[in-house]
Amino acid sequence: xxxxxxxxxxxxxxxxxxxxxxxxxxxxxxxxxxxxxxxxxxxxxxxxxxxxxxxxxxxxxxxxxxxxxxxxxxxxxxxxxxxxxxxxxxxxxxxxxxxxxxxxxxxxxxxxxxxxxxxxxxxxxxxxxxxxxxxxxxxxxxxxxxxxxxxxxxxxxxxxxxxxxxxxxxxxxxxxxxxxxxxxxxxxxxxxxx
Numbered sequence: 001x002x003x004x005x006x007x008x009x010x011x012x013x014x015x016x017x018x019x020x021x022x023x024x025x026x027x028x029x030x031x032x033x034x035x036x037x038x039x040x041x042x043x044x045x046x047x048x049x050x051x052x053x054x055x056x057x058x059x060x061x062x063x064x065x066x067x068x069x070x071x072x073x074x075x076x077x078x079x080x081x082x083x084x085x086x087x088x089x090x091x092x093x094x095x096x097x098x099x100x101x102x103x104x105x106x107x108x109x110x111x112x113x114x115x116x117x118x119x120x121x122x123x124x125x126x127x128x129x130x131x132x133x134x135x136x137x138x139x140x141x142x143x144x145x146x147x148x149x150x151x152x153x154x155x156x157x158x159x160x161x162x163x164x165x166x167x168x169x170x171x172x173x174x175x176x177x178x179x180x181x182x183x184x185x186x187x188x189x190x191x192x193x194x
Contacts, residue, residue: 045065076110101120134167152173154174
């Protein structure tokens with residue numbers, strides 16, 4: 001699933017000024033991606049990669065963002081390859097944690113749950129306070145048939161964030177309990193005692 005906010009957060013996280021034509025193409029590619037113009041984003045980011053030379057931080061940024069655009073366009077194998085390249089170029093552990101989550105999501109889309117679990121686990125080892133990663137890993141465990149590990153991750157997420165809806169739903173699904181109410185409708189539904 002494409003997350004424009006995630007792309008914009010990564011733009012800020014990398015915090016690199018635009019320098020030269022390839023940097024402008026990176027910025028243009030990220031902007032195209034944020035507007036859900038995946039084909040244009042992929043084209044611009046490919047050009048930036050081809051022109052960027054040995055500038056590792058910008059090259060990592062371009063590969064990551066092209067991976068995001070490829071994932072959004074359902075080019076999952078290309079996305080995994082781009083995320084893998086970004087990981088080899090990126091030195092910052094916080095940035096690596098974000099890239100690992102994106103690659104894990106791509107693996108999960110391909111039903112490669114063992115690989116997704118490994119990437120989620122590596123990401124959590126680098127940055128354990130990430131919101132939602134335990135729940136995503138729990139879902140991968142669940143789909144891989146390891147319900148005990150899934151429950152453990154859902155419970156760990158709920159320990160830190162007791163009202164995290166996706167973790168509540170994931171746990172309820174495994175336990176066969178009633179689904180929690182949708183937080184979107186909680187304010188619109190009232191029960192009356194008559």
